[in-house]
Amino acid sequence: MRKGLIFAVSAPSGAGKTTLCKKVVELLPDLRHSISYTTRPPRVNEVDGVDYHFVSEEMFVKMVERDEFVEWAMVHGNRYGTAEESLKRYEAEGIDVILDIDVQGAGQIRQKLKRGVYIFVLPPFPEELEKRLRGRGTEGDEVIKARLLNAREEIGRIVNYDYIIVNDLFEDAVERLKSIIAAERCRRESVLPQIKEDWGI
């Protein structure tokens, strides 16, 4: 059986990454969202083992000490992390997973796993990103300026990514992400084990 593939998707805030990942998981039945660990309490409707693995602060710290995460981060006082064991299980079972992950997390995973497909999602232009951030109506001027600066910095790190999706039209971005996943499934390393079996070589 072929190994599952790991797709790590990053983006500056406002690029539409989360919506994009959700849509593609919805469209491709043979692709799953990787489930992270978190110390954040579950919200209404959130299910343990489906949305997140909800764990105590104590448990999370123990996992960090045991070096069980390929990446983890503290966000607004809560910890979030991706367990290496989860990724290895998906891989062994031949399940392709998508990780919705920030640039730092993606960098950590790449360094630690030495495999995976790294995809960066970009809004079309600086102007468009600003418009989207303002459109939310929740952020003030200062925050937006900081976000734009941050985006520019993150773009500088694109060099660590295999693919770039410019999210100009959402439908096109969905098609591009689907194409990347389909293409990676056709990569020689992904297909060859099965072929060798079929042809007895």
Add this chain to the structure above:
Amino acid sequence: MRKGLIFAVSAPSGAGKTTLCKKVVELLPDLRHSISYTTRPPRVNEVDGVDYHFVSEEMFVKMVERDEFVEWAMVHGNRYGTAEESLKRYEAEGIDVILDIDVQGAGQIRQKLKRGVYIFVLPPFPEELEKRLRGRGTEGDEVIKARLLNAREEIGRIVNYDYIIVNDLFEDAVERLKSIIAAERCRRESVLPQIKEDWGI
């Protein structure tokens, strides 16, 4: 402007490569079939500069001597070749081209150009390939046996290819080839020049 990409598609005889390439060029308006040089006389309906560049034996030999081909071969007494100049022109103009090329030709191009995307098309099983070859009704038992042996040998050279498309259902194979082309267009190296321009970095 971004550089044009080169897609070289190879397959053992009977894998359906030519039909597949034609279909994808038909479906993607921004993809062209690379036009080869040949010493074969044009058939009815064939147009010089569209189907092939039809040249004399003398001219072809001169081009070989001047090392103008990235690959060339003699097939049934006629010479066929891909001119480096053509590929460079497509590349400079940002035009993506597809080359319908045998394993040896693809190997020569890869060695000479050191770039391009190499795709191998396979029939699903040895049994299926045999059925397809017999289905043509034009080849005898000996020829079919030789073809199968040849296919097995060519599969041994898959290691030189980036992607493998198993042509089980034609429609799926078309989708896979389209996905590979779309994904390669999203590769960091393909997209980054434009992004740097947009973001002024």
